[in-house]
Amino acid sequence: MSDIDYLNDPLLQTAEERPKAARASIVELAGEALSRINAFVEQTGDKPVSTSGKSVRERMLANELAGLRASRSELADLESADIHGLVFDTPRSQNALDDPLLSGADEIFQVRDSLKPKAQPDYVADRQPCHDFDRFRPAFDMVRQSVEQGSRTPQPFHQEKVELGEFFILKGQLVHVADVRDEHRRNDKPDARLRVIFDNETESNLLMSSLVRRLYEDKDARRIGLTNAGPLFDGAHTGFVYVLRSRSERPEVRGLLKVGTTASAVEDRVARAETQAAFLFAPVEIIETYKLIGYSAKEAERQLHAVLRPYHVALRVTGPDGRTYGATEWFRTDTHTIAQAVKRCFTRT
Structure with missing residues (x-):
């Protein structure tokens, strides 16, 4: 008589009867991604960046890093593993306008060479502290006061470009276009590099096209026109x-x-x-x-x-x-x- 136990032999069990492998938790997966990013930093001396010209590996690591930063509130157990301070030591920017995943760079894998090449950003803009915010503070206060008093009414955004001195409400934040630089054409449309000041005392040098796109994406975005910036900064x-x-x-x-x-x-x-x-x-x-x-x-x-x-x-x-x-x-x-x-x-x- 055969010694095989036909009732309990794992090779004869149906799919429903076979034991399922334990699935890795979100924290474990995030830990593996952080380990890969740490290894890259130790190898190259710099954080991964998702821009044109970078290797597929670096751009994928940059996207993983962006995902870790966006989910850091749920990954507190990994803070000790963030040895380079790339995730938990980075200032929070829930309303960031230039997340690497949204920066407009080409897809990692380009398979259709016959398509018209898209214009590439020279670099990805980031939020950073505005060290001279005190000289913009009076303008922000003036705009808030005029809106509260009703002398200035925010209007829905319907523009193809923004102008120097304009104010906008984006994701609940007051945004000021403080400078317009390097005007050029991008994808056959006018574009420029901006200096954008936010009311939380940060700034970004994103492209005009990026700001316009974010304003259109936010259904609650509003324009508070103020192109004549001179009187705001008199003296x-x-x-x-x-x-x-x-x-x-x-x-x-x-x-x-x-x-x-x-x-x-x-x-x-x-x-x-x-x-x-x-x-x-x-x-x-x-x-x-x-x-x-x-x-x-x-x-x-x-x-x-x-x-x-x-x-x-x-x-x-x-x-x-x-x-x-x-x-x-x-x-x-x-x-x-x-x-x-x-x-x-x-x-x-």
Whole structure:
């Protein structure tokens, strides 16, 4: 007689009768993802980033990191394993406008080469503390007061672009467009790099197209128009005029100076010069800076460029993506001429 127990032999059990493998908990899965991210940081010395040009592995790890940050309230048991402070030491940003999963970068796997290539961001914008929020605080207070008093009525958002000085309500937060930089066309539509200030004293340098998309996605978003920013900042420090020299080795750049304005620190403005067409995709050297008092940075730039128009030189530069870009703020002149132009345009600098 056979020794096989036909009633209890696991090979003869039906699917319903076989013991089910224990499923890993959410915390265990998150712990495995955090271990992979920690290993990447130890190997490369930097956190994973999900942008064009990065490896598939790094972009997948960046997306896992974004998921861990979004779910950190449920993963308190993993805080001790976050040895690089990438998840729990990062400021919370529940209303973040530039989560890597929503940044508009291409899919990780590109399988249809015949499609028209999409414009890629030069980098993914992040929220960070606004260190000069005190100079924007009066404008925020004024807008809140005018809305409460009924003198200014928030309107539904129906725009293709935003303007310098405008205020919006996004996800319950008051948002101010403090600066508009590097205007260009993206996917055949006007776009620009913005400096956006939030009423929780943070800021972001996201693209105009990103802000417009978030405003359309939020059904409760509202516009509080205020394009004339001058009176809000009368007598206040509103930015800088900067004079730069490119470190590019291109012969046509020799002897040229770049003149522009910024509402933030000049060092912050040029920190990513090698990734931006406006700086010819090359590092730059800061030659001179002038502090603006009471002038909108954008309007100040228009006035200054109009005075310097006789010295203007239009440049074309090819970016890392193979596309050609225009660079419009370069002038063949000297620092003395620029100083006289600044003095002519602005009585308070």
